[in-house]
Amino acid sequence: MTQKPISVVIVNYNAGAFLTASVRAVLSSSVPVEVTVVDNASVDRSLAMLRATVGDDSRLRVLENRSNVGFAAANNRVLRAVGGTYILLLNPDCEVRTDTLERVWQAMERAPEAGIAGCLVRDPDGGEQVACRRSIPTPWRSLTRVLGLNRLFTRDPRFQSFEQSHQPLPTEPVYLEGISGAFMFVRRAAMNDVGLLDEGYFLHCEDLDWFMRFRHAGWRILFVPDAEVVHAKGACSTGSPVRVLWYKHRGMARFYGKFFRNAYPLPMLWLVNSMVWLRFAALAILGTVKRFATRLLPTGADRP
Secondary structure, eight states, rough: OOSOOEEEEEEESTTTTHHHHHHHHHHHHHSEEEEEEEEOOOOSHHHHHHHHTTOOOEEEEEEEEESSOHHHHHHHHHTTTTSSSSSEEETTTTOOOTTHHHHHHHHHHHOOOEEEEEEEEETTTTOOOOOGGGOOOOOOHHHHHHHHHHHSSSGGGGGGSBOOOOOEEEOOEESEEEETEEEEEEEEEHHHHHHHHTTTSSSSSHHHHHHHHHHHHOOOOEEEEEEEEEEEETTSSSTOOOHHHHHHHHHHHHHHHHHHHTTHHHHHHHHHHHHHHHHHHHHHHHHHHHHHHHHHHOOOOOOO
């Protein structure tokens, strides 16, 4: 058993009923926990529902930011203060099982070289989520994926995708380059060594940045396949999908510039960054057209 409760940090932004479900699941864990919810100026009823349901639980603390400061900054506000030997950064649309935290904690205790761990992240339909297991999306890997080379040369390791969810699930904990940012179980000693999240990322890619920094500092990233969480991906970003796309693609550009500026020829980095922004433009236009089309379509009651 842990000497201190596992400190769970949940950054909330308009997660609705998902937030309450997430916190209740954590509070039902088989190991001692303390939960801090940091709210980024939500305008829905997520905090009201949470307080009405579990607000009297002494293990829960709620902090409210006056504005949306972003995922990294909101987490960092708490990471400086929580006292757990282990800290879990959990998305508000994630629901852990009763034994999830205990299984990951036990795996970390057996692997002192592991600085951060993830678990099996499932979609609500039960399938493994795409970003659950992954390699770092280097410029080369991203380029081969965009060009479809990973589908043409499926057996050539030089053209493999950074996503690994299509591979057989391991039967025991293994080391990977990256896990899901929705569930990041961190050893405090490793975090103190590596540093906090980079607040230059507002939303998305701060997890990739952390994975790179952990590995550069000599810490390994552990994937624990027999611990599970269900993630209703995107529940907090339905209100402003284009803005979320912008932050994601801006984060990727920052990530490439920060870690690969001296590892690739400049023309290739220019090409990859151009493709990042072309992809953003295409997805933003497509998403906007789809939303307008949906609004213009007649409802069932309007149809003859």
